[in-house]
Structures are given as C-alpha cells and as structure tokens.
Amino acid sequence: MTTPFLPTPADTQAAHTQLKQLQAQAGQVPPRLAALLGDLLGQVAAGKAIHVVTLDAEIGTQQAADLLHVSRPYLVKLIDDGALPHRKVGPRRRLALDDVLAYKARLDGQRQAALQALADDLQEMDLG
Known part of the structure; x- marks a missing residue:
C-alpha cells in the first residue's frame, strides 16, 4: 500500500x-x-x-532513516561510527532490516528507561 x-x-x-x-x-x-x-x-x-x-530483508539508508525517524546524513554517521552494521553494494550502503529494528528496539528501551528515571525523580521530589 x-x-x-x-x-x-x-x-x-x-x-x-x-x-x-x-x-x-x-x-x-x-x-x-x-x-x-x-x-x-x-x-x-x-x-x-x-x-x-x-520492506525487504535489506534496506537502503533512506528507508532505515525513515524507520528510525532520523535524517539520512545522521544515519550515515551512525553507520560510519559502527553503531549499525552494513554492507556495500557498489557505492550504496545496505542494512539488514533485523539490525535496524534491533537498533530501534535498543533506542526505545533506553528512552523508556530515561523516562522512567525522570518519573521516579519527580515522584521523589513530590512533583509527579
């Protein structure tokens, strides 16, 4: 669709x-x-x-950036920094969909933990 x-x-x-x-x-x-x-x-x-x-089992950098809700240049930086594995097909980078989804799950987990820590801090300060 x-x-x-x-x-x-x-x-x-x-x-x-x-x-x-x-x-x-x-x-x-x-x-x-x-x-x-x-x-x-x-x-x-x-x-x-x-x-x-x-989506295919392998996706391009723009599709991966869209999935992660980041810009393509930022995604390329993540790849260059080694945060996301990839392979080159000619001049293009291809990423395994499983790797991108696993990275997204890790990010979501970190965000959730940070929000929970903030909520706990607010509770301790009687602001929540």
Whole structure:
C-alpha cells in the first residue's frame, strides 16, 4: 500500500466484524499473524487512518532513516561510527532490516528507561 487508507464508516463496521471473526478463530491462525491482523483491524475499527509499508530483508539508508525517524546524513554517521552494521553494494550502503529494528528496539528501551528515571525523580521530589 503506497497511500494512507482512511476508513469510511462502512470500513470500520466491517473491521469490527472481521476482528470478532479473527478472535473467534483463536488457535487456527498463527499467533504472530493473528496479532498483526488484530492490530490492523483494530486500528481500522477505531476509524484511524493506516499506512502499510512493505520492506525487504535489506534496506537502503533512506528507508532505515525513515524507520528510525532520523535524517539520512545522521544515519550515515551512525553507520560510519559502527553503531549499525552494513554492507556495500557498489557505492550504496545496505542494512539488514533485523539490525535496524534491533537498533530501534535498543533506542526505545533506553528512552523508556530515561523516562522512567525522570518519573521516579519527580515522584521523589513530590512533583509527579
């Protein structure tokens, strides 16, 4: 899907129905696929616009930068600093999607830990 999908009221109703059917088929659909479809249907049922992007096992620097919500030059700096492994295909850098997602998960974990530490500090100071 290359353009966002903005559900109509009929789409949200159909998504509710499909979500109930998916939940009724628990065990018949592989868990990871059921979770993905459930999340997608849940978003549509809530009336939210969605945008599905397919990615290859290897991605370019712009795709990786988009996934990490950083600029491409910053991503190249991360690669040059050794924070993200890559391989060269001609003049272009290619990154394994798994490596980019693992890096994102580490960053998200660090951010969550920092937010928790801040919340704990605020609690100690009776500001939270």
